Amino acid sequence: MNRPLATRALPTRQRISIPTTNTYSQGVDWVAVERVIYGDLPRPDLTRTEQLAATLLLIRAGWTEKRTAEVVGVQIRQVSRWKFEHGLGGARTCQVDGCGDQVKGRRLCYRHYRQDERRRKAAARPAKKKASTPREAAKCGTRSGYKRHLRENTVVCPPCRRANAEYALSQYHTTPQKEAA
Incomplete structure (x- = not known):
């Protein structure tokens, strides 16, 4: 089946008045x-x-x-x-009062369009949840208690020191050391 080739409509060939007095x-x-x-x-x-x-x-x-x-x-x-x-039409002006700039999208000029984009993105982001109750301080005798001592720059108590040593042994030694009986 032969289809006709797509053609482009040519503009009307009106004679365009170009100034002829000066080149x-x-x-x-x-x-x-x-x-x-x-x-x-x-x-x-x-x-x-x-x-x-x-x-x-x-x-x-x-x-x-x-x-x-x-x-x-x-x-x-x-x-x-x-x-x-040049006032030949074809473009619309921004819908925001007092702004006469040309429309970019959503009936807004470039500046107001960007502001609207930022507002939409902020509304789409989920709000951050605040902790309802404050966390309990880490208890002594645990590894987190040892880390709390270091964070607060206080003297590490013996139970925390022992808990940290046990953690290190369990993490870095493949075979647990047996206590002498």
Whole structure:
């Protein structure tokens, strides 16, 4: 079964009005911009101001953001930013009162989006449980009692010293030593 090849819709080929009086004005080489728009080869590299000028011309002529980004050589997101900055629509503003920045996600600008992310992560983390009753101090005559003496920098009592020695023998000697009968 033969399927037709997928094709991409080409933008309408309206004649785009490019300033013809000067070939270079306000930091823009209009000949280079025209060559990029019409796809003349070799394709010239555009400066940032030339990219902006070409983007605004194409958007005003009805080109899509995606196709404009491909032709001009910038990211789609940049085309969206430029549209927003120059009042050509396409972008929404942050829902937080008094903030007029462009939306990143969840109807929030970048700054408020990050704040919301931190708040969500903090809410998702389980709360730390506090000990309901304080622990009992380690009793003398045990290894933990010996370690408590060391931690508190007190004199080690004989029962704790003996408990630590027995622990060391049981840990580091493979055969227990038998007491002399």
